[in-house]
Amino acid sequence: MEKFIKRISSIIAGVMVFLLAGSFYLSLKGFDYDENKNLVLRNAYATENVKKEKKEIPLNFAFPQDHVLGDKNAKVSIYEYSSFGCSHCADMHLEVLPEIIKRYVDKGDVKLVFVPLPLEKNSMDAALLAECVSKDKYFDFVSVLFKKQRDWAISLNPQKVLKQYAALSGVGADKAEACLKDDKTAARILGDRKAGLEDLGIQGTPSFIVSSKKGNEMFAGEQSLESLSTAIDRHLSGENKSTVE
Numbered sequence: 001m002e003k004f005i006k007r008i009s010s011i012i013a014g015v016m017v018f019l020l021a022g023s024f025y026l027s028l029k030g031f032d033y034d035e036n037k038n039l040v041l042r043n044a045y046a047t048e049n050v051k052k053e054k055k056e057i058p059l060n061f062a063f064p065q066d067h068v069l070g071d072k073n074a075k076v077s078i079y080e081y082s083s084f085g086c087s088h089c090a091d092m093h094l095e096v097l098p099e100i101i102k103r104y105v106d107k108g109d110v111k112l113v114f115v116p117l118p119l120e121k122n123s124m125d126a127a128l129l130a131e132c133v134s135k136d137k138y139f140d141f142v143s144v145l146f147k148k149q150r151d152w153a154i155s156l157n158p159q160k161v162l163k164q165y166a167a168l169s170g171v172g173a174d175k176a177e178a179c180l181k182d183d184k185t186a187a188r189i190l191g192d193r194k195a196g197l198e199d200l201g202i203q204g205t206p207s208f209i210v211s212s213k214k215g216n217e218m219f220a221g222e223q224s225l226e227s228l229s230t231a232i233d234r235h236l237s238g239e240n241k242s243t244v245e
Contacts, residue, residue, distance in 0.1 A: 057200060057209070057216035063113065064192045069101065069139050070111035076104070076235045078112050078228070079209040081196050083119040084126035085153055088222045089206040090146035096225050104232055114142060117193050117205055122158045125180060127189050129166045132179040141169050210235055 063079050065072075078100070082089035097112065104110035116127035126145050133141045144165055145152075152161040163176045171179070179185070196202040200209070200218065208219045208228065212235040219227065 057218065059213075059215060061199070061216065063209070063211065064115050065113060066188075067114040067135075067138050068111050069114070070105040071108045072111060074105075074109060074111040075212060076110045076232055077209075077211045078110060078232070079115055079211065080112060081115045081117045081202055081205060081207040081209075083117050083123045083205045084130075084142075084145050085118075085120055085123040085149065086205045087149065090149050092206045092208075092222055093146050094143065096223065096228065099225055100228055100232070103229065109236060110232060114139065115192055115196065116189055117196055117202065117207075118189065119205065122153065122162075124186070124189070125159050126152075126162055128179050128182060128185060129162055129171065129176060131182070131185050131189075132166060132171045132175055133169045137169050141165070144169070212236075214238060 063077070080093070080097070082093060100110070101112060105112050116123075116130070118124035118127050130138060130141050130145065145162075148161075148165060152158045152165070155161045159180070163171075163173065166176045167173065196207075200207075202218075202220070204221060206222065208223060210217045210219070210228070210231045214235065217231055217235070219231065
């Protein structure tokens with residue numbers, strides 16, 4: 001009986017060490033568990049973590065135009081500043097924006113412009129690989145990166161997993177490796193990131209800017225479908241303001 005108890009104790013101790021080691025690894029990767037025991041990214045720049053300050057955005061601000069979905073001449077533009085490793089960015093891109101696209105982008109009233117704003121190395125690698133994908137597959141690849149976020153983010157070799165997703169989108173191994181070492185593209189991404197943080201005053205991801213000839217309106221953090229729709233309708237009708245919400 002005593003041997004049995006010792007054996008059970010040893011097994012329990014081993015399990016505890018495994019769990020603690022796993023928790024430590026996930027913590028190093030930037031993950032925590034929420035109140036429902038769901039795995040979430042820590043410090044993911046949620047709405048409540050973003051300090052809200054009104055900031056005027058110049059009417060003539062030169063927003064990036066590299067990745068556009070919809071009519072390039074649409075009356076209203078939405079600029080989506082997101083980091084691929086941010087769980088709240090994934091939620092917005094996968095759950096809220098599809099309805100915005102259905103309501104406004106598909107009808108030609110709005111164009112959606114995706115601007116990668118990497119917050120750490122893995123998100124930067126994801127952004128660089130996305131640049132390798134053909135333009136007609138870019139937004140599909142962005143969705144894949146967000147849908148598979150947990151898989152690559154907690155991987156022991158995230159770059160390898162990201163390359164596998166790129167391969168499924170037509171990017172061969174040699175090209176993927178070259179893209180990850182493309183200093184010119186990296187400089188452009190970091191330049192857009194710098195402009196977003198310093199010139200626009202973006203303090204976290206996701207951040208959205210609804211823009212028209214009348215002005216620019218920034219929304220920091222996660223937003224509801226209603227809040228973005230209200231802003232879009234206001235810009236389409238000509239009523240807007242150049243502030244941060």
